[in-house]
Amino acid sequence: MRYPAAPPADGETECPNRPALRRVPPYARTLVRLRRLVHPRRLAAVAALLLACAVTVLLVDMLEGVAAKDVATAVRATRLADLLAGVAATAGSYAALMGFEWLAVRQAGAGAVVAPRLAAFTGFISWSFTFVLGFGVVTGGAVRLRRYGRAGLSASETLAVTLFGTAFFWLGIAALAGVSLLAAPSVLRPVLGLPAPAGIAIGLAVTMTLAAWLALGGRTLRAGARSVTLPGAGTGLAVILLGIADTGLAALGLWCVLPAGADMPFLAFLPIFAMATVAGVVSHAPGGVGAFEAVILISVPGEPSALLASLLVFRLVYYVGPFALGALGFAAAELAPQRHRLSVLPHLVLPAFAPLAPIVLSAAVFALGILLLMSGALPSEGWRMSGLERLLPLALVEASHVVASVAGAALLIVASGLRRRMRASWTAALVLLSAAAVFTLARGFDYEEAAASLTLIGLLVLARGAFDRGGRPLQTVTPRRVAGVAGAIALSVAVGIALQGDHDWYRVHWWDFAFHSDAPRFLRASVGASVALGLFVLWRAIHHPVARAAEMPDGTRIAEAVAASPDPFANLALLGDKRVLSGAGGGFIMYQVQGRTFLAMGDPVAPTREAAIDLVWRFRELAHRAGGAPAFYQVNAASLPLYVEAGFSFAKLGEEAVVDLDGFSLEGARATRYRQMLSRAGRAGLTFEIVPAAAVPPLLPALKPVSDAWVARQSGREKGFSLGFWDAAYLARFDHALVRWDGRPVAFATLWSSAGGGEMAIDLMRYGDALPGGTMDFLFVALIDALKTRGVARLSLGMAPLSGLADHRLAPTWSRVGATVYRRGGAFYNFSGLREFKAKFRPDWRPRYLACTDSRSIARVMLDATLIISRGPRGLTGGSAIPETDEDTAA
Structure with a gap:
């Protein structure tokens, strides 16, 4: 690496061979400053929210006038032969995905450890989970880690398989899209407004890029200390062929169930399906719900109700069916080694389910929250409301409708805490699911949602040991999560407006209460969920968690450890304003809590290096269980290796x-x-x-x-x-x-x-x-x-x-x-x-340093440290007491 040289000192001459420094233009500095001010996570949250709003507007426009009964009629009109053809195409698509999995295993160098049958089985489960739950590296990666880990693969090898499989999947989509655009370039006009020559240009660019990738097959690319070996020409060609087969058969599965009015050749439909798939992934919604449908509805001719019915059938065939089979297969594979213990099912299920429980249950709770919001926006079925009219008072039905929608929005928020294994989120989820089970029955006899809520309650109870972290359930909610919840509420509003029938919404009275008055009830539920989210955001903005009073340690034992310490700063433990984590041999860590920060003062006071290392790990585990972030304040330079081994980063505090x-x-x-x-x-x-x-x-x-x-x-x-x-x-x-x-x-x-x-x-x-x-x-x-x-x-x-x-x-x-x-x-x-x-x-x-587990959180940790040292916000304004010197007096 070449570094800019310093200008020559007085008396020196500048070397003629020294490269001239290029002056950085002012606009580049401005861009760098803007990049530092705008955090990528905030941009991602804003982008996700804007995309959700755009999809919502599109769906409202396209589904205007579509009635639920028309969609149901179109679903029932699907021919059995078309449905069976879609099932066959789905089976072929998943077979291609299993081929992807085997190629990824071989590319990761694990072909000698993982048998082809295991790769195919694991690939089917992981891809079916990925398509429904989203977050493929997490959901599909967790399945692979569980299955391949038993076969002897390390975590890094399993991650390599996951990344290669994902890359192969996208290469396949690109290959199919490129070929399809060359065959039917005019399909871009309805979605992107691009003429046919642009479609040909994009198709050529994609195919030429893939050809270049094949030409580089087998070479090793390096970037700094990292390197990756590209697949050979044979593997690359297999990836392209399998990708065309996978995406092409998936497109065929949807094309087979399209309504008769959608007069579109299959080759013209292929690039549309590829674009819809990309839009669904970019939207970050599980299964690409919303964005995928929007692209299809824009691009494919036909009645919106009939197209929506075809999309629902395709979702059931390509997503729900394989997911159910994958879940059953995964459960069977986990139970198979212990068939002799089926008589003690809880002891069998818990160890198998616990590692994946936080991820799977978090996704399931999130999905149920969306379902509750959507259900609150849909028109009620007449026979259900007629039965409720004979059993329950109108006030209870109306209140239940609002409460169930609010519970759905709350479940979307609590799901983030479940993913982080927080015990309080587990408790909150049980309460919300119990409320959902009761109020979904009372609002419209929605026994399907009540059954799903009760099922999740049972699974949460079985997996309660996996949720062992302390902390408050709302500490884990990020702006991105809030944006996602807002997008889900907006989407439910769009669906409700589209499916509630023809209404003059300016004339709908919010205060109209009747068993068969769906539109006002939908508006009240949507406003209730929105107000609940707004109150949460307001509370989150003004709420500052305050640490509890310090736990007083055993004074005699601490005094003995301080007296034996070679560091005079250990005497700070005698102040009595800190909590103490005790270790072996009389060692300890003194710390205090502010918000999520567990701040330790100085290095561990320990008799040996081994005892100090043990204390550092125990302190990190303590913060983890409480849902907090550990940090060490004013550590010595000689002690930095202690924290490096435990995964800490450093920032200099002073000298x-x-x-x-x-x-x-x-x-x-x-x-x-x-x-x-x-x-x-x-x-x-x-x-x-x-x-x-x-x-x-x-x-x-x-x-x-x-x-x-x-x-x-x-x-x-x-x-x-x-x-x-x-x-x-x-x-x-x-x-x-x-x-x-x-x-x-x-x-x-x-x-x-x-x-x-x-x-x-x-x-x-x-x-x-x-x-x-x-x-x-x-x-x-x-x-x-x-x-x-x-x-x-x-x-x-x-x-x-x-x-x-x-x-x-x-x-x-x-x-x-x-x-x-x-x-x-x-x-x-x-x-x-x-x-x-x-x-x-x-x-x-x-030098003295701050050690924390995430270098991006230094500002937050320093703010919490300032509050702790200042003993609250009132102490922040104190100046420095510089001792008076002779110079001060003379001045």
């Missing part, structure tokens, strides 16, 4: 000033300034002493006014967590450096000591008002000299926050932001002044 007392001296020319500080203080009547811990309690009443004066000068309040605060019991544990003025205490510093006293650190540093100039300089110089006389090797002066962060344009974002704040944030905290004061004593600067 710690550590004075080497062995190299400190008051003799010689370099120490002239220090001697002047001491002599000036002596002339002003200042004296210094170190008060042992045993003599501190009687002295505290005299020190309290000094501390109060210091606090009064701060615009916030006392901090905590990473530094001490005024607490008589806490201060009485430590020696104190004390400065008197004419016998009266005017400044003090709390001294931490490590095991053996080889290293000490300053915690609290307080001084009063109206002191002689250079009082704090005197305290530090006298303290350093006294500790050197006692044989102490090192003295820590504490952190210089944001000091030493890289400000290069290629540095990480956090580093550049921190460096900017260090330079320009003096109005809020005197960062540079604090470092300059400590630099007077010629310390060594040791």
Whole structure:
């Protein structure tokens, strides 16, 4: 890699062979800044919502005037011969997908481990799950991981099979689309408005790209340290042929059940089907529901009701049928090795189902939520409402309709917590499913949805052991999930408007209540679901989770571990404002919780490296079970390997000033300034002493006014967590450096000591008002000299926050932001002044880091850390108490 060279220094000449640097144009910098401001996840959520809105508008326009009874009549009119032809085409398509699976297994180098029959069986199940549940890498990948894992494949090999299979699937669609466009280029006009020459150009581009891919067969492509070997020419040709067979037979399955009025040749239908498949995948909806139908309805001539009926039949044949067979096959394969234990079914089902339970049940709950919303938008069937009219009061039926739709929207939100194995989401899902089972019966005798709700309740109860994480069920809801729920509600509204019949919606009265008045009931249910979602978004925007009160540890045991620690900062555990996770051999981690952040202070206090590693893993597991994110604050550079092994990322927080007392001296020319500080203080009547811990309690009443004066000068309040605060019991544990003025205490510093006293650190540093100039300089110089006389090797002066962060344009974002704040944030905290004061004593600067599991969450973790240290939002405004120096007095 070539790096830009620095400009020549004075007296040097620029090398003629050095490449000239290209100036980055201003618009490029603007684009980079915009890219940093707009998070990809937010863009994805907005894109998904816009696509859902576009599909909704299209469906409303195309399905206007379509009645549910017309669709049902068209479904019943499907000929048996056409249905059987569609089933046969579906079987051929899935056979091609099984061939894809075997090619992917061979390409991943697992052909010697996985038998062809196992690959075909696993491929059928995984693809049927992928088509219905969506998220193929997760759903289909989970099935492959389970089946191939038993055969001996590693997780990385299974992932390779999944990725190759997905790539082959898309290559097949591209091959069919390219050939079809060359044969019938005019099919792009109805959907994209492109003329026939554009279709020919696209077809040629696709086929030429595939030809180039075949020509490169067997070569290895490298990008940095990564490489991938392309399939050979034989495998590539097989992929294209199987892809054409797969997509072509799937298209044939739909073409066979198209209505008689859809007069379209099969070759002209092929590129339309390929475009519909791509649109469905891009929409991120399970099975491509909505986008797939929109493309077909736009492109294929015929009555919308008849086309919609054909699409429903195709969904049943190509999606629901194989999914049911795949689920049964998967269950049978899991049960087969333990047939002799069928008498104890729960003990058999749970181990087999538990690994996939969060993913499968989350998808099923999400699907049921959509079903409840859609059902609330559809017209009721007359015989069902007539029966309810004889059994239930109208008020209960009307209320049940709204509650069932709200429960559907809530299930869409709770599903994200189920996928993350959260126990609270599991409980919420049980409550919502129970409500759905009752109110779907009461709103329209929808026994199908009630049965589905009860089935999911049973599965959730069986898999309750898989949901072992704590935390609140709403903590996992992301903006993308909210956008998805909003899109589902919008889609249900579009379907309702399209299928409720001909209504003048401006004249429909919301307050019309009757057993056979479907339109007002649909509007009330849609508004209820929308209002519920809006209230949730509002609550989420203003809600800030607050950590519970800290659990007080065993003081005696913690004090013993602190006394044995070589790190003086372990004394922070004695403050009593932190929770403690205990480990083997007396070690522990001190931490606090803010929102989702589990923030540990410093490195683990442990007697051995093995004990420290164990504590790091246990802390990560603790946060995982609670649905939180672990982080370590102010860790040493020497300890970074502990966290690397546990999957943590790092961001520099600043530098710690550590004075080497062995190299400190008051003799010689370099120490002239220090001697002047001491002599000036002596002339002003200042004296210094170190008060042992045993003599501190009687002295505290005299020190309290000094501390109060210091606090009064701060615009916030006392901090905590990473530094001490005024607490008589806490201060009485430590020696104190004390400065008197004419016998009266005017400044003090709390001294931490490590095991053996080889290293000490300053915690609290307080001084009063109206002191002689250079009082704090005197305290530090006298303290350093006294500790050197006692044989102490090192003295820590504490952190210089944001000091030493890289400000290069290629540095990480956090580093550049921190460096900017260090330079320009003096109005809020005197960062540079604090470092300059400590630099007077010629310390060594040791970097300190933040360790967190996701580098993208550094800003959130830092905000939570600030709230913890500030002991709440009120403490955020405190400035830095830079000790008064001779220069300050002179100024």
